Amino acid sequence: MVSALAVMAPAASMSSLERIYVSSEDFSSEDSLRGLYERWYALYRRDGDPEEKEKRFSIFKVEAHTVYELNEAGARVKHHLNWFADMTQGEYDDSFASCSHRKxxxxxxxxxxxxxxxxxxxxxxxxxxxxxxxxxxxxxxxxxxxxxxxxxxxxxxxxxxxxxxxxxxxxxxxxxxxxxxxxxxxxxxxxxxxxxxxxxxxxxxxxxxxxxxxxxxxxxxxxxxxxxxxxxxxxxxxxxxxxxxxxxxxxxxxxxxxxxxxxxxxxxxxxxxxxxxxxxxxxxxxxxxxxxxxxxxxxxxxxxxxxxxxxxxxxxxxxxxxxxxxxxxxxxxxxxxxxxxxxxxxxxxxx
CATH class of the missing domain: 3.90.70.10 (Cysteine proteinases)
Structure with a gap:
């Protein structure tokens, strides 16, 4: 798995008060979306390779839009930008949705x-x-x-x-x-x-x-x-x-x-x-x-x-x-x- 995902341990101690949700204001400009990413990054990654971080920002933007649309749809279930927010679907699937071989x-x-x-x-x-x-x-x-x-x-x-x-x-x-x-x-x-x-x-x-x-x-x-x-x-x-x-x-x-x-x-x-x-x-x-x-x-x-x-x-x-x-x-x-x-x-x- 990519090196950017190697600093996930701090997320284990987070409380619900530290969660990052998405609002319409976050999409008002590229700068506001970048600010959202920096707040998220400070909680979930904290440091890493600048080139990798920029690559992950493009994934994060798509995930942020998806989470916003899910919450705006009016469903009773809520969603937030957790520590999967800059992973590709394949990375998430391989390590987190596919960890059982149960038959x-x-x-x-x-x-x-x-x-x-x-x-x-x-x-x-x-x-x-x-x-x-x-x-x-x-x-x-x-x-x-x-x-x-x-x-x-x-x-x-x-x-x-x-x-x-x-x-x-x-x-x-x-x-x-x-x-x-x-x-x-x-x-x-x-x-x-x-x-x-x-x-x-x-x-x-x-x-x-x-x-x-x-x-x-x-x-x-x-x-x-x-x-x-x-x-x-x-x-x-x-x-x-x-x-x-x-x-x-x-x-x-x-x-x-x-x-x-x-x-x-x-x-x-x-x-x-x-x-x-x-x-x-x-x-x-x-x-x-x-x-x-x-x-x-x-x-x-x-x-x-x-x-x-x-x-x-x-x-x-x-x-x-x-x-x-x-x-x-x-x-x-x-x-x-x-x-x-x-x-x-x-x-x-x-x-």
């Missing part, structure tokens, strides 16, 4: 690791579930940088959560260990949370303090300490089963496949209930951490059912690193296919 599991694997449906679902599923409100259940939103490691971050996020829920111990696990040492995945070129879980079943996993994240694949050199935890198993949920997914998310976060994150609306999502469109083919992995329904204003606005998705693109993306996307469309696998192959780790234990 439908082999039939034998499905039989062994498929969670059996409850004979009876809970009489009353919780109306709202949001693991962000449970202190310790989630660590801070991570930032994958230019490495296609969404699969590793989704897997460690899920294991951190179940480890806390089982043992009441908050632990930051090493996504970098999975990138470097999980040879059944392809490091920064993509992988699957399932293969990450299999690795941790066999070898355990270090903390991120012992094996910190650097955002690129390096040599697999294990620190001279024992793994901080392992898991005994993982389970696939039955696909296209909304009640089962809700029931499971009410007990723990779940890793989901996101199909078609390679759209402008997904890329520049800033807030609201995402209703699509989703693209096709490109696959991403993220963590489902809740669900709910927006308040009903009147009979003409009955409220919108949604899922809460935790991403790995830092806190400057979405709603401080999260997305609310419309719930439903069970027969089609849910919006962006998130009900196609949910999976979660189970039975963590400390080592």
């Amino acid at each position: 439908t599991p082999h039939r034998d694997e499905m039989k062994l690791n498929r969670q059996q449906p409850s004979q009876y679902y809970a009489d009353k599923l919780p109306v709202t579930v949001d693991w962000r409100t449970v202190e310790g259940a989630l660590t801070r939103v991570k930032h994958q940088g230019e490495c296609g490691s969404c699969w590793a971050i989704a897997a460690t996020d899920a294991m951190e959560s179940v480890h806390f829920l089982e043992n009441k111990k908050r632990t930051n696990l090493s996504a970098q260990e999975l990138v470097d040492c999980n040879f059944h995945n392809d490091g920064c070129k993509g992988g699957t949370a399932v293969n990450a879980f299999i690795y941790v079943i066999n070898y355990g996993i270090q903390s991120s303090e012992q094996f910190p994240y650097v955002g690129r694949r390096t040599d697999c050199v294990m620190p001279p300490v024992k793994p901080v935890m392992a898991i005994r198993n993982y389970y696939h949920l039955h696909p296209r089963n909304e009640k089962m997914l809700m029931e499971t998310v009410a007990k723990r976060p779940v890793v989901v496949l996101v199909v078609g994150a390679n759209t402008t609306t997904f890329k520049h999502y800033s807030g609201g209930i995402f209703r699509g469109p989703c693209g096709i083919d490109r696959k991403h992995e993220a963590l489902l951490v809740g669900y709910g329904t927006t308040p009903s204003d009147d009979s003409n606005d009955p409220g919108v059912k949604y899922w809460v998705l935790r991403n790995s693109w830092g806190e400057s993306w979405g709603e401080n690193g999260y997305m609310r996307l419309e719930r439903g469309n069970e027969a089609d696998g849910g919006l962006c296919g998130i009900m196609e192959e949910p999976v979660y780790p189970a039975h963590p234990y400390a080592r």
